[in-house]
Amino acid sequence: MGVEERRQQLIGVALELFSARSPDEVSIDEIAAAAGISRPLVYHYFPGKQSLYEAALRRAAEELATRFVEPREGPLGARLLRVMKRFFDFVDEHGPGFSALMRGGPAVGSTTTNAMIDDVRQAAYEQIMSHLDIAEPPVRLTLVVRSWVSLAEATALLWLDGREIPRAELELQLVHDFAALCAVSAAYDDGMAAVVVRILEQEPLEGPFGELVGRLMAIAPTVMEQVVADDRTA
Amino acid sequence: MGVEERRQQLIGVALELFSARSPDEVSIDEIAAAAGISRPLVYHYFPGKQSLYEAALRRAAEELATRFVEPREGPLGARLLRVMKRFFDFVDEHGPGFSALMRGGPAVGSTTTNAMIDDVRQAAYEQIMSHLDIAEPPVRLTLVVRSWVSLAEATALLWLDGREIPRAELELQLVHDFAALCAVSAAYDDGMAAVVVRILEQEPLEGPFGELVGRLMAIAPTVMEQVVADDRTA
Numbered sequence: 469m470g471v472e473e474r475r476q477q478l479i480g481v482a483l484e485l486f487s488a489r490s491p492d493e494v495s496i497d498e499i500a501a502a503a504g505i506s507r508p509l510v511y512h513y514f515p516g517k518q519s520l521y522e523a524a525l526r527r528a529a530e531e532l533a534t535r536f537v538e539p540r541e542g543p544l545g546a547r548l549l550r551v552m553k554r555f556f557d558f559v560d561e562h563g564p565g566f567s568a569l570m571r572g573g574p575a576v577g578s579t580t581t582n583a584m585i586d587d588v589r590q591a592a593y594e595q596i597m598s599h600l601d602i603a604e605p606p607v608r609l610t611l612v613v614r615s616w617v618s619l620a621e622a623t624a625l626l627w628l629d630g631r632e633i634p635r636a637e638l639e640l641q642l643v644h645d646f647a648a649l650c651a652v653s654a655a656y657d658d659g660m661a662a663v664v665v666r667i668l669e670q671e672p673l674e675g676p677f678g679e680l681v682g683r684l685m686a687i688a689p690t691v692m693e694q695v696v697a698d699d700r701t702a
Numbered sequence: 703m704g705v706e707e708r709r710q711q712l713i714g715v716a717l718e719l720f721s722a723r724s725p726d727e728v729s730i731d732e733i734a735a736a737a738g739i740s741r742p743l744v745y746h747y748f749p750g751k752q753s754l755y756e757a758a759l760r761r762a763a764e765e766l767a768t769r770f771v772e773p774r775e776g777p778l779g780a781r782l783l784r785v786m787k788r789f790f791d792f793v794d795e796h797g798p799g800f801s802a803l804m805r806g807g808p809a810v811g812s813t814t815t816n817a818m819i820d821d822v823r824q825a826a827y828e829q830i831m832s833h834l835d836i837a838e839p840p841v842r843l844t845l846v847v848r849s850w851v852s853l854a855e856a857t858a859l860l861w862l863d864g865r866e867i868p869r870a871e872l873e874l875q876l877v878h879d880f881a882a883l884c885a886v887s888a889a890y891d892d893g894m895a896a897v898v899v900r901i902l903e904q905e906p907l908e909g910p911f912g913e914l915v916g917r918l919m920a921i922a923p924t925v926m927e928q929v930v931a932d933d934r935t936a
Contacts, residue, residue, distance in 0.1 A: 607867060611857065615856045615860060617856075618853060618856030623845065626848055627845075637890070641887065645882075645883055648882035648886045649879055649882065652882045652914065684889055687888065
């Protein structure tokens with residue numbers, strides 16, 4: 469094997485091991501054994517454990533970023549739902565490696581890996597903004613999109629810890645969360661209200677956004693009655 | 703000064719410096735100068751830079767956790783809003799130190815500091831759960847509360863980066879976001895719907911939760927008309 473080919477093989481082997489156990493728990497010896505080469509030979513291709521780990525995490529980060537790419541066709545809610553499915557595919561496949569990357573730790577919490585994580589977040593942010601296609605995005609939209617990216621990260625990490633809730637439910641929930649966070653911002657800000665109307669204009673009633681609005685409108689009267697009734701007796 | 707007194711003074715000086723610049727940019731020399739002692743004397747109290755930084759971050763983390771404590775009196779929305787004000791007070795006072803702590807980096811991204819951050823998140827989660835006072839919280843509620851804690855963190859970090867949106871607006875928005883994330887979960891899950899009704903039972907119409915529901919109900923018909931009209935023409 470050539471140098472680059474061997475490096476790519478070792479990265480692949482490392483990622484395979486990180487899908488079952490945290491990078492902190494995987495030794496160079498194990499990577500060498502799984503690749504069928506000697507430990508010193510691993511060090512020939514990567515000067516240290518940290519450099520192999522960083523190379524593996526870089527490939528994983530790049531792969532994750534590619535999963536955000538979605539054709540700009542059809543309603544936004546359906547597009548976002550497809551991206552969420554691919555995001556959870558990735559999280560599912562890379563379990564412990566994804567957790568370690570996002571949570572930091574001895575093998576990963578370096579300036580280099582933090583910069584990689586920021587790059588992935590930035591890629592997610594830019595993809596969403598390109599789909600929203602708003603010439604001069606209000607600062608509140610930037611905040612909603614970026615904070616929702618954090619919410620998606622946190623939700624995926626929490627899901628990995630026990631996998632108690634079906635992932636399909638969380639994929640849809642995150643699409644709804646996006647709409648809900650936009651709606652909250654729109655309740656107090658005209659610029660955001662215009663953005664929300666613009667998004668919903670393209671949404672069919674049976675899409676994820678339309679469905680959420682329908683469901684909330686269906687339970688809202690009961691909730692409002694409850695609030696009003698309570699207010700009267702207070 | 704006694705040993706413990708001097709240690710506390712150095713921690714205080716370090717936190718003061720971290721409120722203006724990132725821990726990575728603050729040297730032990732500066733901390734020594736600000737405390738009016740020699741550099742070797744700092745090392746007498748703290749064996750290395752990392753141990754002083756960790757002690758400072760520990761004190762900050764403990765202080766942040768105390769700000770989550772709120773009497774269990776009055777409507778939940780108003781309680782959460784008061785906690786958000788104290789949270790943003792903390793973020794405001796500790797700016798660069800808070801950013802560095804949450805974002806990781808050479809001086810902070812260690813196993814010890816990561817564990818501190820997890821402790822703060824856990825304290826926030828436990829406070830909220832104690833206020834919600836639900837005997838057997840559904841797993842979806844745990845997810846909503848924990849992911850909202852991440853959202854609050856992310857929102858505060860984004861706010862620090864330029865402070866473009868007034869913090870009072872974000873404090874209220876985070877309270878609303880909490881309600882919105884609960885509502886999304888409630889739209890598909892009966893257990894969460896029961897939790898939401900239970901929360902709203904205690905809310906006055908003029909409180910932050912009641913106000914949000916009112917505002918959203920006010921804009922909802924326009925949005926629904928838009929969606930329905932678009933669906934007809936599609």
